[in-house]
Amino acid sequence: MKLLLGIALGHLLARKRQTLVSMMGVAMGVGFTIAMSSLMEGSQQDFISRIVDNMPHVTLKDEFRDNPAQPVDIVFPKGAVELKGVKPKDEIRGIKAPWNKVASLEALPGLRVAPTLSAQIFLSFSGKDVAVTLYGIDIERERQASHIEEDIVTEGGLTLLEGTANGIIIGKGLATKLGVQLHDTLTATSAAGVVLKMKVVGLFHTGIISTDNNLGYALLKKAQVLANRPNVVNHVRIKMDDPMQAMEMAEQLERRWGYKAESWQETNEGLLGAFVIRNTVMYITVSAILIVASFGIFNVVSTVVYEKTRDIAILRSMGFEPADIRGIFLLEGFLVGLLGALLGWALGFSLCQILGMVRFNIKMMTEVQGFLLQSTWIHYTMSGGVAALSATLAAWLPARKASRLKPVDIIRGAA
Amino acid sequence: MTAPVIEARKLKRILPGLIPVTLVDGVDFQARSGEMVAITGASGSGKSSLLYLLGLLDEPTEGSVAIDGQDCVHLSDAERTHLRLERLGFVFQFHFLLPEFSVLDNVCMPMKKLDALSTDEQEDRGRHLLKELGLEGYEKKLPEQLSGGERQRVAVARALANGPRILLADEPTGNLDSKNSHAVFDIFRGLVQDEGKTIITVTHDQGLAKSCDRQVHMADGRVM
Ligand SMILES: Nc1ncnc2c1ncn2[C@@H]1O[C@H](COP(=O)(O)OP(=O)(O)O)[C@@H](O)[C@H]1O
Numbered sequence: 334m335k336l337l338l339g340i341a342l343g344h345l346l347a348r349k350r351q352t353l354v355s356m357m358g359v360a361m362g363v364g365f366t367i368a369m370s371s372l373m374e375g376s377q378q379d380f381i382s383r384i385v386d387n388m389p390h391v392t393l394k395d396e397f398r399d400n401p402a403q404p405v406d407i408v409f410p411k412g413a414v415e416l417k418g419v420k421p422k423d424e425i426r427g428i429k430a431p432w433n434k435v436a437s438l439e440a441l442p443g444l445r446v447a448p449t450l451s452a453q454i455f456l457s458f459s460g461k462d463v464a465v466t467l468y469g470i471d472i473e474r475e476r477q478a479s480h481i482e483e484d485i486v487t488e489g490g491l492t493l494l495e496g497t498a499n500g501i502i503i504g505k506g507l508a509t510k511l512g513v514q515l516h517d518t519l520t521a522t523s524a525a526g527v528v529l530k531m532k533v534v535g536l537f538h539t540g541i542i543s544t545d546n547n548l549g550y551a552l553l554k555k556a557q558v559l560a561n562r563p564n565v566v567n568h569v570r571i572k573m574d575d576p577m578q579a580m581e582m583a584e585q586l587e588r589r590w591g592y593k594a595e596s597w598q599e600t601n602e603g604l605l606g607a608f609v610i611r612n613t614v615m616y617i618t619v620s621a622i623l624i625v626a627s628f629g630i631f632n633v634v635s636t637v638v639y640e641k642t643r644d645i646a647i648l649r650s651m652g653f654e655p656a657d658i659r660g661i662f663l664l665e666g667f668l669v670g671l672l673g674a675l676l677g678w679a680l681g682f683s684l685c686q687i688l689g690m691v692r693f694n695i696k697m698m699t700e701v702q703g704f705l706l707q708s709t710w711i712h713y714t715m716s717g718g719v720a721a722l723s724a725t726l727a728a729w730l731p732a733r734k735a736s737r738l739k740p741v742d743i744i745r746g747a748a
Numbered sequence: 749m750t751a752p753v754i755e756a757r758k759l760k761r762i763l764p765g766l767i768p769v770t771l772v773d774g775v776d777f778q779a780r781s782g783e784m785v786a787i788t789g790a791s792g793s794g795k796s797s798l799l800y801l802l803g804l805l806d807e808p809t810e811g812s813v814a815i816d817g818q819d820c821v822h823l824s825d826a827e828r829t830h831l832r833l834e835r836l837g838f839v840f841q842f843h844f845l846l847p848e849f850s851v852l853d854n855v856c857m858p859m860k861k862l863d864a865l866s867t868d869e870q871e872d873r874g875r876h877l878l879k880e881l882g883l884e885g886y887e888k889k890l891p892e893q894l895s896g897g898e899r900q901r902v903a904v905a906r907a908l909a910n911g912p913r914i915l916l917a918d919e920p921t922g923n924l925d926s927k928n929s930h931a932v933f934d935i936f937r938g939l940v941q942d943e944g945k946t947i948i949t950v951t952h953d954q955g956l957a958k959s960c961d962r963q964v965h966m967a968d969g970r971v972m
């Protein structure tokens with residue numbers, strides 16, 4: 334092996350420029366792979382952690398996955414007679430016996446539970462109307478189960494909701510839209526037609542624009558009054574110590590109570606699916622770069638084999654086996670791939686450093702001021718491994734050709 | 749008389765094809781230890797082809813080759829390759845030195861492949877061989893820094909690296925002037941007399957051929 338390595342190195346060092354060019358090809362492939370995948374990973378991780386931090390992990394809703402069965406279907410299941418135009422039984426909206434459910438959820442370890450009435454309202458201020466989702470909350474539980482307390486940028490936190498007659502805490506984006514400031518009083522109107530004067534007692538900033546621009550918090554009681562739905566809770570938001578168990582938990586809750594329980598993965602299914610597509614596109618792009626790099630390696634090794642037929646012949650006649658010859662040229666491909674990968678690691682690392690320093694000022698979804706980068710050892714080992722492997726594969730054909738050369742044919746011709 | 753070190757019987761080599769070409773046509777040949785045999789003949793008479801068959805580089809269409817009494821025709825490719833490594837040394841008209849490697853590395857190449865000696869022992873032996881061939885001080889040089897005669901002597905040193913019993917040379921002095929040619933043949937003579945090696949060499953040079961123990965003349969693939 335050492336001997337073959339020596340010969341392979343000798344061949345490569347004898348044509349430094351060509352070797353360097355093919356190595357650069359591999360390095361580019363690996364370097365850009367690392368930079369691109371750490372960009373992707375960075376924004377993806379950031380996105381997921383924002384979702385996991387800011388959203389409930391499971392939301393129990395006063396909805397059902399299937400439309401409720403009507404009395405006629407219950408009495409005559411799969412009946413031969415189909416009735417049309419049956420007036421469906423009016424369901425009373427809201428989760429039944431919510432506090433029992435909250436209590437039994439709170440008995441489970443690792444769960445924090447926030448019962449909520451979520452209502453659609455209009456907020457008006459100096460002639461502007463904005464449609465807003467109002468969360469009626471239980472302060473103590475909300476503190477446990479959500480992030481909102483930390484996101485309140487004004488003094489006083491959630492407690493101020495209790496100290497004021499009709500307090501409301503809204504997102505900064507929403508405040509800007511309405512043109513209101515802290516301590517201003519605005520008018521809240523619900524779909525049920527109830528109108529309340531509410532005083533802004535706090536502003537929050539989560540960084541998620543849809544939340545900052547569209548959400549308000551009030552006490553559960555006030556929200557129930559406003560929505561004219563006394564004692565109703567329609568969402569139970571659950572935070573878990575281990576967010577990865579959310580899907581399983583949602584499934585169990587749904588089976589137990591029949592209400593629709595949505596995990597954060599399900600809520601963001603579209604986005605998570607988009608990540609998969611985005612990653613696939615990236616890997617295809619990256620493979621294309623590496624395939625191009627492989628052509629370079631194929632080229633070098635083929636050239637060496639062509640130029641080295643005499644050396645191959647003498648090595649074979651002095652007692653080297655075909656496998657030795659093949660080994661020499663495979664090693665050449667592997668070495669170019671390996672050194673190229675190492676160079677590529679350096680390139681990828683520097684690219685990440687440079688990208689990490691870039692700052693810009695665009696208002697994106699998550700208001701980031703620079704690239705979010707997250708390199709993992711997986712990016713490095715994977716890109717390096719794929720490069721070394723494809724380099725060796727690229728050398729395979731010329732190496733096989735070299736090992737099949739018959740020494741007599743060459744010596745006869747050369748003599 | 750000692751038993752032949754190498755022996756060929758009814759050796760025939762036909763290149764298959766639309767018009768088959770007969771390279772070697774029923775040759776009987778043998779050579780003993782301490783014997784230097786010259787193969788002569790016109791160009792195209794089959795001298796090289798015979799040498800390749802004797803050196804196990806090519807396979808005969810018919811007939812047999814035995815080395816040290818061992819029949820080699822039925823050996824596998826790998827076994828014949830190993831025999832070449834251990835017992836046979838080749839010198840061709842062209843030196844076939846590897847241009848990227850130093851003189852010493854070139855000489856040590858077969859020893860490294862055989863891997864019977866330690867690296868230090870290999871280098872010592874390489875230096876010793878070079879010294880014997882008058883190439884002391886050339887160890888670190890590259891082949892391109894040497895003259896034609898010097899390169900050919902390095903090729904001889906390399907052929908002797910693993911201490912083969914038989915040295916096969918195909919017009920080893922074909923590219924050399926008369927002074928260098930005689931130097932190479934003097935080396936051959938010494939190897940035969942002092943170490944009892946068997947040397948089979950193809951040559952066009954009548955004088956050099958006469959200096960051998962025996963001449964085998966070929967025409968049309970046959971021994972005359
Ligand atoms: N691959 C080949 N195809 C066709 N003819 C060949 C081939 N190799 C050798 N020959 C012919 O075989 C004959 C013997 O060749 P060779 O053994 O090289 O002779 P010598 O070494 O005596 O000059 C020559 O006539 C040569 O032209």
Ligand SMILES: [Mg+2]
Pocket residue numbers: 748795796797918
């Ligand atoms: Mg010839």
